[in-house]
Amino acid sequence: MNMEENQGFQFSSYCISADGVWKSYGHQDALKGLTLHIPCGERVALIGPNGAGKSTTLKLLAGLLKPDGGSVAIKGYPPNSYDAKKLIGYLPEDASPYLTLSVRENLEYIGAIRNTPGLADRIESLIDMLELREFEKARTSRLSRGNRQKLALALSIIHDPEIVLMDEPLNYLDIPTQEKVIRFLTEMKATFLVSTHIMSIAERLTDRCLIISHGNRIWEGSMSELRAEAAKDTPIESIVARLMSDVH
Amino acid sequence: MFTRVMKLILRTRFSASYFAVIAFVLLYSLISLSGNGVGNGYLYGDLYFTLIIGVFSTISIIFGGISVTKSDQEFLLVSAIRRRDLVPALFTAQFLASGLILLAASLITILGIYRYSALVGIAILDVVLLALFSVSVGIVLTDRSLFLRVPLAVASLLWILSSYLGFKYGAISFLKYDPVLSLLTIFPVTFASMFFAVRILSGENLPYRVSGIRRQSMNFRKTSRYEGLSPNMAILKLGITQISLATRASSMGNIKSTARRIQFSVVLIIFIAIAVGYSIYMLYYAVPSEYISFPGISGVNLVTVFLIIYLGSTPQMIMSSGAMAYERAWLSFMSMEPGSYVNMLIVSKMIQAAIAGIPIAVAGFVLYLLGVQGTLMAIPVFEIVSPFMVGVYLFMAFSVRPYQMKDENYIPARFSANQFLMILPIIGFYIIAFSIIFIPISLVYLSAFMALILALILTRKNYWTRRVNKMVERGFI
Numbered sequence: 001m002n003m004e005e006n007q008g009f010q011f012s013s014y015c016i017s018a019d020g021v022w023k024s025y026g027h028q029d030a031l032k033g034l035t036l037h038i039p040c041g042e043r044v045a046l047i048g049p050n051g052a053g054k055s056t057t058l059k060l061l062a063g064l065l066k067p068d069g070g071s072v073a074i075k076g077y078p079p080n081s082y083d084a085k086k087l088i089g090y091l092p093e094d095a096s097p098y099l100t101l102s103v104r105e106n107l108e109y110i111g112a113i114r115n116t117p118g119l120a121d122r123i124e125s126l127i128d129m130l131e132l133r134e135f136e137k138a139r140t141s142r143l144s145r146g147n148r149q150k151l152a153l154a155l156s157i158i159h160d161p162e163i164v165l166m167d168e169p170l171n172y173l174d175i176p177t178q179e180k181v182i183r184f185l186t187e188m189k190a191t192f193l194v195s196t197h198i199m200s201i202a203e204r205l206t207d208r209c210l211i212i213s214h215g216n217r218i219w220e221g222s223m224s225e226l227r228a229e230a231a232k233d234t235p236i237e238s239i240v241a242r243l244m245s246d247v248h
Numbered sequence: 249m250f251t252r253v254m255k256l257i258l259r260t261r262f263s264a265s266y267f268a269v270i271a272f273v274l275l276y277s278l279i280s281l282s283g284n285g286v287g288n289g290y291l292y293g294d295l296y297f298t299l300i301i302g303v304f305s306t307i308s309i310i311f312g313g314i315s316v317t318k319s320d321q322e323f324l325l326v327s328a329i330r331r332r333d334l335v336p337a338l339f340t341a342q343f344l345a346s347g348l349i350l351l352a353a354s355l356i357t358i359l360g361i362y363r364y365s366a367l368v369g370i371a372i373l374d375v376v377l378l379a380l381f382s383v384s385v386g387i388v389l390t391d392r393s394l395f396l397r398v399p400l401a402v403a404s405l406l407w408i409l410s411s412y413l414g415f416k417y418g419a420i421s422f423l424k425y426d427p428v429l430s431l432l433t434i435f436p437v438t439f440a441s442m443f444f445a446v447r448i449l450s451g452e453n454l455p456y457r458v459s460g461i462r463r464q465s466m467n468f469r470k471t472s473r474y475e476g477l478s479p480n481m482a483i484l485k486l487g488i489t490q491i492s493l494a495t496r497a498s499s500m501g502n503i504k505s506t507a508r509r510i511q512f513s514v515v516l517i518i519f520i521a522i523a524v525g526y527s528i529y530m531l532y533y534a535v536p537s538e539y540i541s542f543p544g545i546s547g548v549n550l551v552t553v554f555l556i557i558y559l560g561s562t563p564q565m566i567m568s569s570g571a572m573a574y575e576r577a578w579l580s581f582m583s584m585e586p587g588s589y590v591n592m593l594i595v596s597k598m599i600q601a602a603i604a605g606i607p608i609a610v611a612g613f614v615l616y617l618l619g620v621q622g623t624l625m626a627i628p629v630f631e632i633v634s635p636f637m638v639g640v641y642l643f644m645a646f647s648v649r650p651y652q653m654k655d656e657n658y659i660p661a662r663f664s665a666n667q668f669l670m671i672l673p674i675i676g677f678y679i680i681a682f683s684i685i686f687i688p689i690s691l692v693y694l695s696a697f698m699a700l701i702l703a704l705i706l707t708r709k710n711y712w713t714r715r716v717n718k719m720v721e722r723g724f725i
Contacts, residue, residue: 025721064577064720080713082585092578092725096654100492100509100574102467108474112482114583119475137467141656155579 015040015075015087015163015191016061022069023056023215030056032215033070040075040162043192045202048212049244054195055093057212058165061193062090074163089161089190093168095152099141103132103151106140107158114159126154129184131177145172153181157188164188167195199236211243219243250333256324257341260317265665270352277356293357294423295550299558301420302408304350305382309401310394311493312386314449314457315342318658325455335449342387345663347379361423370427374434378419381438384445391457407433470511479584480592487596488603491515492570494653494660515567515604519559523607526555530620539621548622548685552612556626556685559608560634561677565670567604568597568638572645573653573660577716578725586716587709594642594706598635605630625685628695633680636698641673643705646715652724 016038023031031053038044046054059065060072063079074084097106107126111119127133130150135143140151149172157164169185170178182204185192196202202209202223209226211219219226230239316325316338324334358375362368385404389397410418411425419437421430448457472489474482493508529551539547571593580589612626648669651661661667680698683690 059720062578062582064581064716064725066714066717085582085584088582090578090582095578095725096576097579098574098576099653099656100490100570101486102471105471105474109482109486110579110583112474112477113479113580113589115479123475137471139466139468142466 013040014038014073015042016073016193018057018061018070018072020070021057021060021067021072023053023060023065023067030215031060031067034212034216035070036210036217036220038191038193040191041189042208043206044194044208044210045206046193046195046210046212047197047199047202047240052212053215054212055167058090058092058167058193058195061165062088064090086159087162089157089159089164091152091156091164091166091169093171093195095149095156097140097148097151097155099139101140102137103127103140103143104136106151106155110155111158116159119158122158122160126158129180130154131180146174146177149173150177160188161190163191163193165193168197169194170196170198170201199240203236211240213244249330250337253324253329253333253337254340257320257337258344260319261315261341261659261663262344263662263664266663266667269665269668270348273352274355277352277359293360294420295554297354297357297423298408298412298420299554300350300354301378301382302405303562304346305378305385305404305408306401308346308382308386309389309404310397313390313657314338314387314454315345315659318655321455321658331450335446338449339383339387339445343380343383345659346386347383350379350382351375358422362427367422367427370431371422374422374427374430377431377434377438381434381441384438384441387445387448388441390448407437480588483589483592484596484599487571487593488512488600491567491600492574493566494570494573509570512600512603515563516607519604520607522555522559523611526551526608527611527615530615530623531618534620548625549620552622552626553685555608556629557678557681560605560629560681561637561674564601564604564634564638565641565674567600568642569645570653571597571642572650575650575652576725577720581716585709586712590646590712591706591709594639597642598638601635601638602631605634622685625688625691628684628691629681632691632695632698633677633684636702637673637677637680639702639705640676641670644670644673646712646719649722650719650724 014037016036018034018036021031021034022029034053034057036057046057048054056065060067061074061079063074063081063084066080072079074087077084077087079088098109101109104123104127107123108119111123116122127136130153132147132150132154135147140148143151153169156166164185170181173181178201182201185205192206194202194205196205206223208222209220210217226239227236229243230236354375355372358371359368362371365371385400389400404419408419411421411423411430415421416425416429417433419430419434421427448454451457472485474485477485489512491510491512493510530549534549534551538550540550540553541547575593580586583589609627609630612623612630615623649666653660680694683694
């Protein structure tokens, strides 16, 4: 690692950290001093109402946006540094792969520019796991939304990232594929921050929950702590809805 | 109801700046009519007009379709709106998007040629009808395959060029013969094209036609391998061997996008064929009257000038347009440092442009060796200026509010004045190419200038990191 790559590095015991982050789009504040710290290996669900700032948080952590205030770090590196990029796997909401490439070309191209070791084997296993074999040569533009999402998922984790940022990863997937993907992702040894609206998915994919609303954190804790917030037999969705409405 | 639909369509498709630019150009054309004296500003105006109408109608036939947004498809077209309100609104919007540009770009030439003629009204009618043809034929071919589009494009081109071959009733006969004679074919052709366009727009199955289910195979016939390549080699291979087609909203008459890709080898074969045809023409058919000379400057054949000017710029710009529109920030800019990625992408498209130009450059060199005057400058134009302009074009495309192709068959962006900025690299190319063709010594100075500009573009790595943030903020992901 040369000096240039080291620039901006600060030792951190957290894999994902954000301190007092502000982000605005014009006059609209998306994040208002958000702070979160996720230790390495932890799996956290990012939950919040529409417009809470979930997607903005993930884009900031992925280095695709720059905070207006505060700081963001990935294992101590600035998110837009090459060192951070090597660690992150990011899947945006409604992700669209390269439309003019085939399924396999997408995987090979992104695998190549990510300098992925053992790329051939990795592609084969992802194609099999996500049942994309029959679409290997297919035009991505002609894929169904579900198959496009499967390809996007494969592309986001092709380099076996240490830190995975996902925005509604199971959107458009059928139930058997959802099951496969959940099993695959839970077996991955990585730190996860997953934005989702579906609590059942959050419960199965993650151990902890971080609820944000109006650009700020309103609750954080384990899934069992979240359940403990309410009486027995109350759906977890009701608890989350109550926590969100408490802020309004 | 019509007014409300029209207002909605105009507001969702066009910005005020777009109309301001078009209005300025049209006004300029009209004001130029009131000048005194016969100007010679319309030198080769007929060739210019032929080129404009040829390019617009061909692109409309090949890539045309019904111009709608995704929201139109999902809400407007399925709403309970009477066809008599919807059809004129849809057609007018489409005409404003491409027909009006054609009029703005060509009217000044026609007004210049006919400024003192009593037939100016008929000539203008011819041009307006040709613009209507160009728009309506695209609508008629909405869900038609390339197998029908290509022969039609050839037939349309023949109709346009027939006046040069002596046919008095061709599409542009009003430039050579008489505007009334050309009206005899323009009127029925445009009437038929308009009739079918209106029928399609009024049809029950309009929403399905727009939905973009094209007769296209699911799989690519030929795919490429990137496994085992280094990051830079992968970008170079993709950038050089493939061409993804995409144009800014409405530019060149194209009004929608399809995720179309072409193997570069196909384009290379076309360039080789053109180079062979050009060589044969120059050796056996070129006549002395076609040579342009200025005092102290040796003569250059008119065909050489037009070949160099148009084949050295437009195809290269089209070939590199998709490099930005189909880019995916969440994949490429997450995999590499954005500056390195964009630089390599630009370099790959510059190399592609240089390779595409080799057949014409070789033809120019061989003709020079055989004693044909004014062909040698094809080498620097195709091998230095064209690639340089691709670099500038891509730099601008990424910098000037880039749009992204996410959905097929819909207008990818609102029509705004920004899209006219993309004409600047082409104008820059014309100036540099003309200078080199007619004043060869200028190549030395212009090469130094181009090297400096290119160095500035390719060394601004941090610029791209900042630029990516802006692009993502505006929805580029």
